[in-house]
Amino acid sequence: xxxxxxxxxxxxxxxxxxxxxxxxxxxxxxxxxxxxxxxxxxxxxxxxxxxxxxxxxxxxxxxxxxxxxxxxxxxxxxxxxxxxxxxxxxxxxxxxxxxxxxxxxxxxxxxxxxxxxxxxxxxxxxxxxxxxxxxxxxxxxxxxxxxxxxxxxxxxxxxxxxxxxxxxxxxxxxxxxxxxxxxxxxxxxxxxxxxxxxxxxxxxxxxxxxxxxxxxxxxxxxxxxxxxxxxxxxxxxxxxxxxxxxxxxxxxxxxxxxxxxxxxxxxxxxxxxxxxxxxxxxxxxxxxxxxxxxxxxxxxxxxxxxxxxxxxxxxxxxxxxxxxxxxxxxxxxxxxxxxxxxxxxxxxxxxxxxxxxxxxxxxxxxxxxxxxxxxxxxxxxxxxxxxxxxxxxxxxxxxxxxxxxxxxxxxxxxxxxxxxxxxxxxxxxxxxxxxxxxxxxxxxxxxxxxxxxxxxxxxxxxxxxxxxxx
Amino acid sequence: xxxxxxxxxxxxxxxxxxxxxxxxxxxxxxxxxxxxxxxxxxxxxxxxxxxxxxxxxxxxxxxxxxxxxxxxxxxxxxxxxxxxxxxxxxxxxxxxxxxxxxxxxxxxxxxxxxxxxxxxxxxxxxxxxxxxxxxxxxxxxxxxxxxxxxxxxxxxxxxxxxxxxxxxxxxxxxxxxxxxxxxxxxxxxxxxxxxxxxxxxxxxxxxxxxxxxxxxxxxxxxxxxxxxxxxxxxxxxxxxxxxxxxxxxxxxxxxxxxxxxxxxxxxxxxxxxxxxxxxxxxxxxxxxxxxxxxxxxxxxxxxxxxxxxxxxxxxxxxxxxxxxxxxxxxxxxxxxxxxxxxxxxxxxxxxxxxxxxxxxxxxxx
Numbered sequence: 062x063x064x065x066x067x068x069x070x071x072x073x074x075x076x077x078x079x080x081x082x083x084x085x086x087x088x089x090x091x092x093x094x095x096x097x098x099x100x101x102x103x104x105x106x107x108x109x110x111x112x113x114x115x116x117x118x119x120x121x122x123x124x125x126x127x128x129x130x131x132x133x134x135x136x137x138x139x140x141x142x143x144x145x146x147x148x149x150x151x152x153x154x155x156x157x158x159x160x161x162x163x164x165x166x167x168x169x170x171x172x173x174x175x176x177x178x179x180x181x182x183x184x185x186x187x188x189x190x191x192x193x194x195x196x197x198x199x200x201x202x203x204x205x206x207x208x209x210x211x212x213x214x215x216x217x218x219x220x221x222x223x224x225x226x227x228x229x230x231x232x233x234x235x236x237x238x239x240x241x242x243x244x245x246x247x248x249x250x251x252x253x254x255x256x257x258x259x260x261x262x263x264x265x266x267x268x269x270x271x272x273x274x275x276x277x278x279x280x281x282x283x284x285x286x287x288x289x290x291x292x293x294x295x296x297x298x299x300x301x302x303x304x305x306x307x308x309x310x311x312x313x314x315x316x317x318x319x320x321x322x323x324x325x326x327x328x329x330x331x332x333x334x335x336x337x338x339x340x341x342x343x344x345x346x347x348x349x350x351x352x353x354x355x356x357x358x359x360x361x362x363x364x365x366x367x368x369x370x371x372x373x374x375x376x377x378x379x380x381x382x383x384x385x386x387x388x389x390x391x392x393x394x395x396x397x398x399x400x401x402x403x404x405x406x407x408x409x410x411x412x413x414x415x416x417x418x419x420x421x422x423x424x425x426x427x428x429x430x431x432x433x434x435x436x437x438x439x440x441x442x443x444x445x446x447x448x449x450x451x452x453x454x455x456x457x458x459x460x461x462x463x464x465x466x467x468x469x470x471x472x473x474x475x476x477x478x479x480x481x482x483x484x485x486x487x488x489x490x491x492x493x494x495x496x497x498x499x500x501x502x503x504x505x506x507x508x509x510x511x512x513x514x515x516x517x518x519x520x521x522x523x524x525x526x527x528x529x530x531x
Numbered sequence: 532x533x534x535x536x537x538x539x540x541x542x543x544x545x546x547x548x549x550x551x552x553x554x555x556x557x558x559x560x561x562x563x564x565x566x567x568x569x570x571x572x573x574x575x576x577x578x579x580x581x582x583x584x585x586x587x588x589x590x591x592x593x594x595x596x597x598x599x600x601x602x603x604x605x606x607x608x609x610x611x612x613x614x615x616x617x618x619x620x621x622x623x624x625x626x627x628x629x630x631x632x633x634x635x636x637x638x639x640x641x642x643x644x645x646x647x648x649x650x651x652x653x654x655x656x657x658x659x660x661x662x663x664x665x666x667x668x669x670x671x672x673x674x675x676x677x678x679x680x681x682x683x684x685x686x687x688x689x690x691x692x693x694x695x696x697x698x699x700x701x702x703x704x705x706x707x708x709x710x711x712x713x714x715x716x717x718x719x720x721x722x723x724x725x726x727x728x729x730x731x732x733x734x735x736x737x738x739x740x741x742x743x744x745x746x747x748x749x750x751x752x753x754x755x756x757x758x759x760x761x762x763x764x765x766x767x768x769x770x771x772x773x774x775x776x777x778x779x780x781x782x783x784x785x786x787x788x789x790x791x792x793x794x795x796x797x798x799x800x801x802x803x804x805x806x807x808x809x810x811x812x813x814x815x816x817x818x819x820x821x822x823x824x825x826x827x828x829x830x831x832x833x834x835x836x837x838x839x840x841x842x843x844x845x846x847x848x849x850x851x852x853x854x855x856x857x858x859x860x861x862x863x864x865x866x867x868x869x870x871x872x873x874x875x876x877x878x879x880x881x882x883x884x885x886x887x888x889x890x891x892x893x894x895x896x
Contacts, residue, residue, distance in 0.1 A: 161822045164611050182612070189616030285805055338702070338717050341806030486613045504807045 096200040100426040106146045110173035112159040114151030123151050125444040134434050157287040167191035174422040180219030180415045187222045188486040193420040194225040199429035211454040220415040228415035229436050232452040234364045235475035236409045237390040244359050255391045266334045269359035276336045278360040282499035283340040291492040293362050296410045298322040300402040300480050301395040307483035311529040315512035326502045340503045354379040368467045411479040494518040605833035611826025626833035639816040646812050651792035654732030659739020685737035693800030719802050723810035727798050746780040786849040813838050
């Protein structure tokens with residue numbers, strides 16, 4: 062009975078399966094499209110996707126797409142006799158989930174024609190052939206776009222990989238230590254707080270401990286927060302020890318610098334200054350936003366997104382009505398004066414989103430036109446709609462930033478000090494290993510053990526000869 | 532003996548498209564009895580094959596092909612992004628050797644074991660039987676009400692249920708903390724596995740309850756009456772009178788819920804595998820390895836195959852037990868009805884897919 066069933070089922074099934082294998086070809090291949098195809102089409106359909114959704118995450122961007130970009134671009138095309146349809150595909154998940162989604166979209170040759178992504182993903186997406194250089198996708202005219210001249214070189218790097226442009230940056234950001242002035246006043250701390258070292262930060266947190274129901278300091282750590290842990294925790298501290306995660310062809314292994322960072326995590330979460338459980342919860346970052354807006358967190362290391370996207374009194378996800386009066390900010394100090402990267406006293410990290418064209422788009426020319434439209438000075442000003450943000454364009458920044466105290470602070474004081482992540486395809490894996498190391502420490506593991514485990518993980522990712530241990 | 536096979540096979544079959552099920556059954560039953568020469572339907576071999584072909588095609592495309600594809604990806608270093616997404620290389624058994632000394636894999640295996648033992652083998656089995664036993668002579672309205680409530684827990688969509696449980700177990704203003712006066716206890720973080728066990732017991736008990744209700748109907752009332760006459764206690768009655776009659780059902784039920792639970796992805800909705808991998812059952816581990824962060828599709832495929840093998844081993848073990856005990860059947864209706872209802876368990880089903888079914892086939896043959 063067993064054999065009959067097996068032969069009945071298996072033989073034809075195998076035939077079908079093998080045919081399927083043959084038809085789908087090998088793993089990882091994708092077909093070509095040409096930059097000139099459909100250039101003269103009269104009916105054009107384009108889809109744009111971003112991790113933004115009306116009424117939710119990054120609602121302002123979603124609204125801008127629906128109310129400005131789509132009608133504006135459709136009108137522009139109609140004037141040329143082209144009947145354009147533009148759709149916006151919103152998303153409202155964690156960044157990692159969004160990344161998985163667009164990676165799967167691009168892998169299967171589907172997905173939106175214009176894709177927003179974090180600049181740090183460009184390398185691995187390019188290596189996977191999910192993205193192609195813009196000149197390949199949309200033709201040599203890309204380099205002639207006058208908008209490039211408005212985008213500072215450091216910001217353009219966000220969309221570049223191996224010296225080629227893969228995407229147009231959406232702007233940049235910076236990280237600071239936010240503090241709640243209401244709580245500071247209750248603890249008898251100054252409203253113009255600017256610590257000169259991490260010891261001073263922790264000493265201040267120590268004083269906030271006296272306030273009931275208040276978490277003195279929260280620094281992103283652990284794996285559920287994903288890249289937020291690396292960008293708002295490990296890396297800003299690491300540059301404060303004088304080291305960058307990648308320099309001279311080597312990645313930081315379990316060096317004294319990294320140990321200092323992990324020790325700081327231990328001082329915060331092992332000593333009851335921060336809430337370790339918050340760092341382990343699946344929605345911990347959203348909760349930290351919520352708690353900060355409710356005057357329950359004293360000090361929080363975050364990017365300018367917290368100010369303009371989260372606490373923003375009208376459209377933020379955790380609105381804080383008295384944001385302008387109650388929220389203070391300070392530059393992130395190095396561990397010792399002059400001990401930061403490049404001998405600095407203060408440090409920060411920056412990144413930013415980019416917009417790329419799906420290499421499989423049916424309308425590469427029109428997609429490039431839409432991308433230019435989205436990155437015109439007028440469009441960016443419309444996107445800001447009274448809210449400031451450090452945009453990609455110098456002409457827009459010079460107009461809008463002066464109106465916002467935090468953003469002009471970041472543009473003037475923080476960006477000159479900042480550092481960027483290496484745009485290498487291996488970076489996300491290294492970042493995941495760093496997150497795990499902090500997770501270990503926040504979860505109660507000894508710093509030395511966490512550092513050793515990180516070292517082992519790193520060697521597996523990049524190879525022994527590319528790990529700095531000194 | 533032969534009466535046992537159909538219910539066991541009918542259990543895990545529902546996920547297969549109906550065509551597949553009908554196509555396979557007659558062939559399997561008839562051949563050994565009458566040989567290939569007899570043509571009952573009068574179709575002829577060719578037309579018979581034509582009828583079966585769509586079913587086989589479906590099985591091939593949706594079951595065999597993905598399984599073989601998984602094996603293939605499992606021997607490569609294929610990733611979601613980066614260079615290896617474009618040019619994956621065959622790495623042989625490296626993914627499997629890596630799994631053997633990956634503490635996270637061992638951790639995940641252990642948690643899966645706890646989860647299955649706690650919530651399925653013990654939790655759903657015992658609670659399901661207890662409910663069936665206690666309710667068998669309860670008033671109609673009481674029985675129907677309890678059954679409806681238990682069923683409700685089972686048929687609600689996973690996402691809805693997960694959301695409700697998150698609010699119940701929430702650290703800040705969770706219902707449980709409010710009721711029990713345990714303010715500030717982060718149940719899902721402090722006791723992640725225990726929370727999942729309680730959750731899944733609550734969630735899946737309906738199946739066991741239904742199955743045992745039907746099974747208990749097959750226990751001859753005269754024997755129960757006799758037990759009562761000779762003064763047997765409740766426990767003695769269950770052990771010496773009821774259990775020998777329903778032994779086959781216990782094994783079948785345990786097999787099904789074990790496989791479903793081992794392949795259940797719902798824990799992801801509650802804890803996402805956290806905190807720090809402490810509730811990472813294998814399906815969640817596979818998902819996180821394949822699609823989150825690292826995007827390690829090759830390694831995740833290798834783990835999937837190991838999970839499938841583990842399922843097969845469990846299934847074979849149960850079949851052995853079933854044969855060794857020489858059980859008597861006679862409760863087709865109960866098992867069939869219950870198992871068909873099982874198609875509603877969408878969460879388990881999604882990930883379950885191939886593993887659950889192939890295991891089921893192992894039982895049938």
